[in-house]
Amino acid sequence: MKKTVEIPLGSQHISLLEPIRFRFHCENEVIRDVDADVGFVHRGVEEACASRFEFKQVGYVVARVCGLCAITHSLGYTLAVEKLLHVETSMRIKYLRMLMVELDRIHSHMLCLAHTAENAGFEALFMQIMNERELVMDVQEALSGNRVQFDYISIGGVNRDLSAQAGALVLRNLSLLEPKIDELFERFTSNWSLSLKYRGIGALSLTQAYMYNTLGPLARAAGLETDVRLETNDFPYAQIGFEIITEQGGDIYARNLVRLREIKQSIKMVRHIIEGLPEGAIQEKTKGKPEGEAIVRIEAPRGELMYLVRGNKSSILERVRIKTPTFSGIPAMIEIFKGSNFADAPAILASFDPCMSCTAK
């Protein structure tokens, strides 16, 4: 006789932002096996990028792969095409691009923290974090003109300059945000009822993190030092004071701490960017059509994002391949679910910060 009970979660569920379906095989409360189905939002972006759109438009199409890390998608693609067109961007453009990526990281991490809190049953904390997140959203709207889909980066530069007023607004809002992050840090580390839901739950060991090829905050929470900002030199991250952040334990608590500390570090880096913003033009001249193959790696809020672009001197590209961080995280996610309680499943899922529209494209 079969000992396990099958419990489905998804594709539509209150704890899910986007459709993903799990089938948990549970023995009493404990999850024994999991089937995951991630393909509900597959739209065929890669195929359309290589057939329907010109290479100058594709940057805005790939931004629509994911709303949360739209800026990293368009940045990854733009960097790859700039390599093929042999365009060297000025320091000011690099700084402005880094500014938007770091702001995006702050808001994405805050959304993940809020979502984890909601799924663990702390609705008031969710509301509080979402309210504080609006400070960053305001800054993004002032800088790029849109709250979510920025369309800030174009091939050869950025679409809007940073005015002195906008710079002052960024500094003001971040100085308002920083004490609130400190308060959240205090709450996440010392609140007893939060620790019941977070400490020791959904733990991923360092060996597992290495074996399952995890990326981003998930790997760094387990103590694995992997961060593309450290490994590549497309952007002068060392100049603005970037240091890698790792935690031990790999449970939900450690993942939350990594995200909180990264938010604090991003705030620090944004300050350095605005203070040391070099002068120069915001758009370089580009000419020609992309030829050859380029691979670019970018650190998205969820981990390493990889773009492969291949062109053959026509305005329509031959191939655009996107490898997203959540895609690499799914084997580890399934492994963590095994052996944990079913009641913890939504919180564990949210702490992974899965992005299905990235994964399925």
Added chain:
Amino acid sequence: MSLWSKWRKRAPWILHYNAGSCNGCDIEILAALSPRYDLERFGVLNSGNPKQSDIFLVTGPVTYRSRERLIELYMQIPEPKVVVAVGACTATGGVFRGMYNVEDGIDRYIPVDVYVPGCAAGPQLIIDGVMEAVAIWEQKTQALEEPFRLFGGMGTIGEALSRRNTLEVKDEQNHREP
């Protein structure tokens, strides 16, 4: 019935489904529910259960695999129900129009009452859309509660429910002689 509907119109619960969107509109719906914009002050609650919901918020162009779920969820919501299409790609397919796995907008599958524009639709627009949906929902409730003649009169429940015919049906019923 009329006694309850007075309070019910103050509590339109929403069901949110992502039919292949990029997440942008979904996080804006969350932002609209959060304290800055506070959709909840109108009694709106994000409910995960279609059988308790009144307003169906859909985001994204319908992908090939999510269309069955979309129709299933729509069928499970009890009458009267209102569908709000959030975002440009929900209305026409937007940037995804013509991609091989995309069905170009949800109105190919379910009737839509309110279209919210924007990529991504801002929280203010979403609030506007939901408020318009509440007004339509009230009309539909009235139309549903209006008695109609089973024999002789041709007004059926289906006609009474469709938005276009709501007012005409009411006029017809008022002028009908007993």
